[in-house]
Amino acid sequence: MNFVDEVEIFVKAGDGGNGAVSFRREKYVPRGGPDGGDGGRGGNIIFRIDPGLNTLQPFRHKRRFVAENGKAGRGKNQHGRSGKDLVIRVPPGTIVKDKETGLLLSDLTYENPEWIAARGGRGGKGNARFATPTNQAPRFFQEGKKGQERQLKLELKLLADVGLVGAPNAGKSTLLSRVTSARPKIADYPFTTLVPQLGVVELGEERSFVMADIPGLIKGAHQGAGMGIDFLRHIDRTAVVLHLVDISEGHERAIATYDTVKNELLSYQKDIVEKEQIVALNKIDVAREKEIVKAKETLEKRGIRVIPISAYTGQGLGRLLDELYHLVIRVRKEKEFDERESF
Numbered sequence: 001m002n003f004v005d006e007v008e009i010f011v012k013a014g015d016g017g018n019g020a021v022s023f024r025r026e027k028y029v030p031r032g033g034p035d036g037g038d039g040g041r042g043g044n045i046i047f048r049i050d051p052g053l054n055t056l057q058p059f060r061h062k063r064r065f066v067a068e069n070g071k072a073g074r075g076k077n078q079h080g081r082s083g084k085d086l087v088i089r090v091p092p093g094t095i096v097k098d099k100e101t102g103l104l105l106s107d108l109t110y111e112n113p114e115w116i117a118a119r120g121g122r123g124g125k126g127n128a129r130f131a132t133p134t135n136q137a138p139r140f141f142q143e144g145k146k147g148q149e150r151q152l153k154l155e156l157k158l159l160a161d162v163g164l165v166g167a168p169n170a171g172k173s174t175l176l177s178r179v180t181s182a183r184p185k186i187a188d189y190p191f192t193t194l195v196p197q198l199g200v201v202e203l204g205e206e207r208s209f210v211m212a213d214i215p216g217l218i219k220g221a222h223q224g225a226g227m228g229i230d231f232l233r234h235i236d237r238t239a240v241v242l243h244l245v246d247i248s249e250g251h252e253r254a255i256a257t258y259d260t261v262k263n264e265l266l267s268y269q270k271d272i273v274e275k276e277q278i279v280a281l282n283k284i285d286v287a288r289e290k291e292i293v294k295a296k297e298t299l300e301k302r303g304i305r306v307i308p309i310s311a312y313t314g315q316g317l318g319r320l321l322d323e324l325y326h327l328v329i330r331v332r333k334e335k336e337f338d339e340r341e342s343f
Contacts (some may be wrong), residue, residue: 005156005234007059008099014042014067014083016121016144019129022075023137034138035077036127040070042120042147043083047106049113053091054198056156067118070144073126083120093159093237099151109159117152121145158198160212161328163238165265167257170244171282173197175311176213179321201321209328212238235265239331240276240324247308248283251295258299276327278305280320285310 017039024032045067068083096106096117106115124142131138164172180199197213214234235241243261247254258279265272279299284292296306307323309316 005056006154007056007063008151008153009059009063009065010149010151011045011088011118012066012149013045013118013120013147014069015147016040016042016123017070017072017080018143019124019126019141020073020075020078020080021127021139021141024076033136034127034131035075036141037073037075037078037080038126038129039073039123039142039144040080040082041123042070042144043067044085044116044120045118045148046085046087047090047094047096047108047115047117048087049092049094049108049110050089051092053089054158055091056094056154059154067120067147069147070120070123072144073123073141077126077128079126080123082123085120088117090154091156091158093157095155095157097153097155099153102153105152118148118150121147157236158212158234159210160198160234160238161209161331162201162211162240162242162324163235164211164213164242164244165235165261166244167246167261170246170257171311172213172244175244175280175282175309175317176211178311178314179317180211201324203321203325207325209325211242235272236269238275239335240278240327241265241272242324243277243279244282244311245279245295246283247281247287247292247295250288251291251298254281254291254295255298276331278307278320278323278327280316281306281308282311284308284315285313 019039020036022034022036024035026032045065065086065088067086070083071080073080090108092109092113094108095104096108096115097104105117106112108115122145124144127138127141129142130140164176166172176197176199179201199211199213200208201211202208212234243258245254245258281287281292281295292308296308299306305323307316307320309320311317
């Protein structure tokens, strides 16, 4: 399945059913009173997250969603059946906006798993509702209300604890495949990863976190160069940013590459510096020791946490994952505290 993280769709809730005009037909009662029932409510359009989804690809083939109309009322005061709600399943992290105005309507996460996008129309009243002492045989009814309809834009921002960023060919796919069950395409050339990849890092004893591999960033990415701005939005929700830097070509190249990626992130989102960050110097199995030391010293002087690793051999991964887990837990607790304080 292809990865799609932005689509436009049309939704329409069901119309309410019309009320009925009917009169009782009883033996020996030539003029029975009104008994027309009410119409049923139209079905709602409901968005609901599905943890098994991580793409908006299904919406590429279906862009129009219409809920069932309510049924008309009937005689003998029988109300029409309400239309069935139409539930649209979306990936966690889906943002819904008004297509015309760009106004944010809903942010669907595990804390907010469901949202009514369009409400069904109310059913019309039958003639039994309009009987009065002066008009005991009303011959009119109320029409059902139209259901809401909307043009919507859906955007997906993946929900991950750790965002894995770096230049093309830094080894992100290799790292993700080694520490999670994800199986991204891996090859020794740039832009092997064309879509974000998600994987769960299991550390045992209910210790785990979700890592997202964001496709390689190059200079000008925030303006659309390379893989462009398409996938930068997926870094928004991450608690921790893991910069993967290739140290095999020397410390000067490594630092320059790190600065390029960092500047692209900053150009896209200024408050990225507020996120917890770790730099992993990758490919130490084929790098010179002195180059590793120089790069580590340079970055640490900037106050950056640095961990040398080899995604290929596994060297240093234990320490890296342990540090990432503790940072994720700290951020989660801080978020919970802030949410409690806001009430």
